[in-house]
Amino acid sequence: AQKVTQAQTEISVVEKEDVTLDCVYETRDTTYYLFWYKQPPSGELVFLIRRNSFDEQNEISGRYSWNFQKSTSSFNFTITASQVVDSAVYFCALSEAGQETSGSRLTFGEGTQLTVNP
Amino acid sequence: EADIYQTPRYLVIGTGKKITLECSQTMGHDKMYWYQQDPGMELHLIHYSYGVNSTEKGDLSSESTVSRIRTEHFPLTLESARPSHTSQYLCASSEGLGRGPQHFGDGTRLSIL
Numbered sequence: 001a002q003k004v005t006q007a008q009t010e011i012s013v014v015e016k017e018d019v020t021l022d023c024v025y026e027t028r029d030t031t032y033y034l035f036w037y038k039q040p041p042s043g044e045l046v047f048l049i050r051r052n053s054f055d056e057q058n059e060i061s062g063r064y065s066w067n068f069q070k071s072t073s074s075f076n077f078t079i080t081a082s083q084v085v086d087s088a089v090y091f092c093a094l095s096e097a098g099q100e101t102s103g104s105r106l107t108f109g110e111g112t113q114l115t116v117n118p
Numbered sequence: 119e120a121d122i123y124q125t126p127r128y129l130v131i132g133t134g135k136k137i138t139l140e141c142s143q144t145m146g147h148d149k150m151y152w153y154q155q156d157p158g159m160e161l162h163l164i165h166y167s168y169g170v171n172s173t174e175k176g177d178l179s180s181e182s183t184v185s186r187i188r189t190e191h192f193p194l195t196l197e198s199a200r201p202s203h204t205s206q207y208l209c210a211s212s213e214g215l216g217r218g219p220q221h222f223g224d225g226t227r228l229s230i231l
Contacts, residue, residue: 043206043224043225043227044208044223044225045161045208047219047220050219089158091161105151105163105166106163106220109160110160111160
C-alpha cells in the first residue's frame with residue numbers, strides 16, 4: 001500500500017522568508033509519480049508539478065523548487081522569497097504506474113497549511 | 119488551464135432531498151474521480167471511473183452513487199441528503215496511467231441543513 005506523509009500541519013512565515021514543505025512517501029513500486037498541488041482559500045486544487053521515479057533531477061520554476069531524493073523517499077517543496085499570495089494548503093501526492101486497463105489512483109498527504117504574513 | 123467544470127459551486131439544501139453534483143470535462147480523459155474533503159483536510163477518494171460504463175468505489179465509503187454514460191460526464195448523486203454529507207466535493211480527470219496529473223474542477227461546497 002502506498003502512503004504519503006506531510007508532517008508539518010501548519011507553517012507560518014513572514015513575507016520574503018524561504019519556506020520548505022516536507023513530503024515523505026512509501027511505495028513498493030519501482031515506477032511511480034509524485035505530485036504537488038496547491039489549494040488556495042477558494043478551494044480548487046491547482047497542479048504544480050509531477051515527477052517520475054526515474055528522474056531525480058531537482059527542478060526550479062520561478063520561486064518554486066523541488067528536491068526529490070529516492071534514498072530518503074522524500075519530495076520536498078521550497079518556496080523562495082515567499083509572498084502573501086502563497087498562502088494556501090499544499091498537498092503532496094503519489095501515484096503508482098498501474099495497469100492500462102485499471103490505471104492508478106492518487107494517494108494524498110494530509111496537507112500543509114502555509115500562512116505568509118505581510 | 120484544465121477544462122473541467124463542476125456545478126453548482128455552492129449548494130445549501132434541506133435534509134432528505136435528492137442531489138446531483140455535475141462534473142464535465144472537455145479534455146477527452148478516460149479517467150475521472152470524485153473526492154470528498156472537509157475544509158483544510160486531506161482528500162478522500164469516494165468514486166472513480168476508468169472509462170464509459172466503468173465505476174468503482176474509492177477508499178472512503180460513501181452513500182453517493184455515480185454514473186459514466188459519456189466520457190465527458192461523471193455526475194454524483196445523493197438520493198437522500200443528510201447533514202453528515204456536508205462537505206466539499208471535488209471532481210478530477212486524468213489521462214494515461216499514473217503518470218498523468220489529475221486536473222481538478224473548482225469543487226462543490228455542499229451544506230445540508
